[in-house]
Amino acid sequence: MSGPVVFALRFLLTVGLYAFLAWAFMSLWRDIKLQGALLAARKVPPISLTIARADLAPQVRHFAQAEVTIGRDPACECPLEDAAVSARHARLCYHHNQWWLEDLGSTNGTLLNQEKLAIPTVVISGDEFRCGETCFTITLAAAS
Numbered sequence: 001m002s003g004p005v006v007f008a009l010r011f012l013l014t015v016g017l018y019a020f021l022a023w024a025f026m027s028l029w030r031d032i033k034l035q036g037a038l039l040a041a042r043k044v045p046p047i048s049l050t051i052a053r054a055d056l057a058p059q060v061r062h063f064a065q066a067e068v069t070i071g072r073d074p075a076c077e078c079p080l081e082d083a084a085v086s087a088r089h090a091r092l093c094y095h096h097n098q099w100w101l102e103d104l105g106s107t108n109g110t111l112l113n114q115e116k117l118a119i120p121t122v123v124i125s126g127d128e129f130r131c132g133e134t135c136f137t138i139t140l141a142a143a144s
Contacts, residue, residue, distance in 0.1 A: 044094045049078065050137040068092040070131055071104075084108050084132030090117075098122045099140060101129060108132055 044066045052058040061078060069076040071089040080089075086106035093100045102120040103110040110117040111130040123129075125140045 048139040
């Protein structure tokens with residue numbers, strides 16, 4: 001084969017390789033953007049907590065975020081004034097299309113339906129849990 005023919009074949013192979021790489025990166029970029037848009041559009045179903053204590057009238061709090069921290073710390077989404085509650089006592093998280101309740105290593109523990117909570121557990125409407133002297137009743141809205 002002559003020199004110009006080999007050069008032309010090498011040039012075409014190089015152009016083809018770069019075209020393939022550009023197509024592959026563009027496909028990956030589109031998929032990443034699509035997944036990001038899907039995650040951004042995902043809605044967290046709201047959760048309502050009816051908070052009851054012996055010394056206070058029951059109150060209902062509504063939350064629309066994917067994570068609700070309960071404790072004495074004012075930075076918690078659901079701060080409590082209960083001496084038996086830890087600073088960061090428990091957490092409600094929405095993932096895998098379910099709400100989960102988790103004890104955050106509190107001193108007095110968390111009771112879910114009168115049983116001590118040892119591991120993160122799925123909760124449903126009507127479940128009751130207790131942090132210190134405060135009792136919560138969960139009401140879940142239907143996922144849209």
